[in-house]
Amino acid sequence: MSDPSVNPESKAPITEQKEKSSRPATAIEKTESARLALAQKRERLQTQKNFKEAQDHALSISNALSRIKITSPLNESNFPNWSTQIIGNLRSLGLAELMLNDEETEVQGDFELVEKRCVVEFLFGRMDEENSQRFRVVYEEEVQYPQS
Known part of the structure; x- marks a missing residue:
């Protein structure tokens, strides 16, 4: 009736499922992984840039306000x-x-x-x-x- 090497839930041979987890990543999976890593890197850089801009603005305000002197x-x-x-x-x-x-x-x-x-x-x-x-x-x- 049914082949003992076939998983009844997935209808795929058990040997293929074992190989699937140990097989090398395909080009599409590599591309997707690289795209995800690049998106995370861009997000980190944008966060750092926003922080640096806020820090620079705070520093410029501090410097500008320190130039206001009351001499008399x-x-x-x-x-x-x-x-x-x-x-x-x-x-x-x-x-x-x-x-x-x-x-x-x-x-x-x-x-x-x-x-x-x-x-x-x-x-x-x-x-x-x-x-x-x-x-x-x-x-x-x-x-x-x-x-x-």
Whole structure:
């Protein structure tokens, strides 16, 4: 009736099943294994890259904030300029969305406008007090309030 060397569940000879586990991998299996290993490697590299980018961003913020120095005591006359430089430094680091929103600090519009504003705020933050005030006056006259 039935052959004793045939497994009734799989209808395959028992000798073939034993050979199947010890046989060398086929080209398709090797390709699939290589594809899986490559995907795991890419995932590890992406994780490392994301971590490095986050670490670099944190380091740049730390370095930028350490450059903000208070060399003279703050008072009513120098506080407005100092606070504007602090806000400018924070904006240039892309942290405007974390600050309290008001008409002055609210960032809206397309990406290019936001990017340009970050560059301007970066420049404001790096200038000394006298140049910062002169540059801000020119900027407000020419850019924010263009004359028709």
